Amino acid sequence: MVYIGIDLGGTKIAAGITDGREKIIAQASAPTDAQRPYQEVVRDMAACSLKALEKAGIRLDDVGAIGVGIPGIAENVNGTVIFCTNLGWHNVPLREELRRHIDKPVFIDNDATVAGLAESIAGVSQGASSSVFLTLGTGVGGGIIINGKPWTGAHGVASELGHLTLEVDGIPCTCGKDGCLERYCSATALIRMAREAVSLHPDSLVLIRADGRPENIDGRVVIDCAKEGDPAAMKVFDRYTKYLALACNNVVSFLDPEVIVLGGGISNAGSFLLDAVREKLPRYLMFRTMPYSRLELAVLGNSAGMIGAALLGKMMVEENVL
């Protein structure tokens, strides 16, 4: 039996055929083109899935379930996407629509949640009964695994870790509140801090690498310059990893999972990032002499969404949820 995992992003649909563990047998992708009616997007999700199946040489009869990771929130009773801000989706009957094309059990969950599930079954937090996955990208997403299963809360609005308050009346957030954690811990935040820094230090290597244009600064430039010892970049990186360590303490002091996994674009900084956060975290813990969550980098990369979505489908079918 194989499982289809679909990673529905704001710009790309990616569908993979998996062995129900970490192996992607074949995959296919298409642009999301989110302005279209949702029916067209779903049609392309089905088309990608069938194309990947064909590449893999596997018949539809051998598919156990379809899992979908979405950048929003879903509920699996009716198989509905409740909110997907990037796509402009609201109460979209995704299961029903997808089953018009492929008649298999369909399960949906948040993209960070399924990525966290992927890491907890086939990645760096493998074998951990509890883990928290933090995606450090445009925003900050969270995926929570408790007793081996995704935890999305009593009303499906849990694990929005980017929207905990880190600073009362702090930087305005896209969500409408102020001072949300993702305004300090996302790639967007790192870039904002770097742009502020180069306005004060126009001689910074960061600005040189960005061809003198602050709008060219991205996360990689900041991290590369910090690695190379540019003072402005180092200061920004130091502040960023302090915020991230505070965020990790929030996770430890709230849930104390076995593992905290850092994923998303910023996690490509690798051990440079991990070492800095590991070094700072202990000073923000409540119990400094007690063991606490292991801090790790995600290992499944961009495939985590597909793998995790497929794992979700497998898990739900095996639990006979529908």
Added chain:
Amino acid sequence: MVYIGIDLGGTKIAAGITDGREKIIAQASAPTDAQRPYQEVVRDMAACSLKALEKAGIRLDDVGAIGVGIPGIAENVNGTVIFCTNLGWHNVPLREELRRHIDKPVFIDNDATVAGLAESIAGVSQGASSSVFLTLGTGVGGGIIINGKPWTGAHGVASELGHLTLEVDGIPCTCGKDGCLERYCSATALIRMAREAVSLHPDSLVLIRADGRPENIDGRVVIDCAKEGDPAAMKVFDRYTKYLALACNNVVSFLDPEVIVLGGGISNAGSFLLDAVREKLPRYLMFRTMPYSRLELAVLGNSAGMIGAALLGKMMVEENVL
């Protein structure tokens, strides 16, 4: 079968004989006198338990287990109190010591955790599979119930909700960090804000009620004056309930439990507090049109510690943990 619940506080030991639900059949108490060697404190814990049993006219044979709630963290493999800052306890073999006096199974957990368990089985969050209990007292404690059971994390350091960061580099906390949530949401915080306010508004009713002495201001005075419409007190209360609403959003956006229970001294403000936080919380939520955790006041009062400790003992014995 009855269960003994011991609430070990910084100033008082309270032991109750319970029916394994919400009913306290008899109880007894003694001063903690925390400066003493722990052996003497534990001896008095046993003495209180036996006295309460005698009052209840119940034989030791009918006791199923002893549960203990402590203002600190414990582990139930060895039955050890790991930390209890108020008592100056560190790695105290509480189970072993207590069993010298009463040879019954002994289980230990944090006081906010057992109070949360009590509310979730016999109180306001009764029947909820997930709930979070917040004690608003000298500090802010947290108790987390997931799938009907206390969640203390993979390393026992979870549910320290008072030590999430609410303000980067904010008010210094007793824990050594800065800007912890309990520096904004505890009774101590409310009192601090009121003292600051009366220094600017010496004509405030708050200062009159405190006989002109800021050091006499307590939580009740501030809340009473706010209820009566004193402008300075109202402003302080408004700020305090804003912080508390932000704290509640942190709970919703992280765990989204069925119920959030407000307990501890400040919760005696009743509906005046609850209405204010309920009114403010929605503006801090990520998904403002979605259902979210029900916000309630604790109903078991000071007995929650005893009741919850006894429930912990019962639950652990029934699960055959030892």
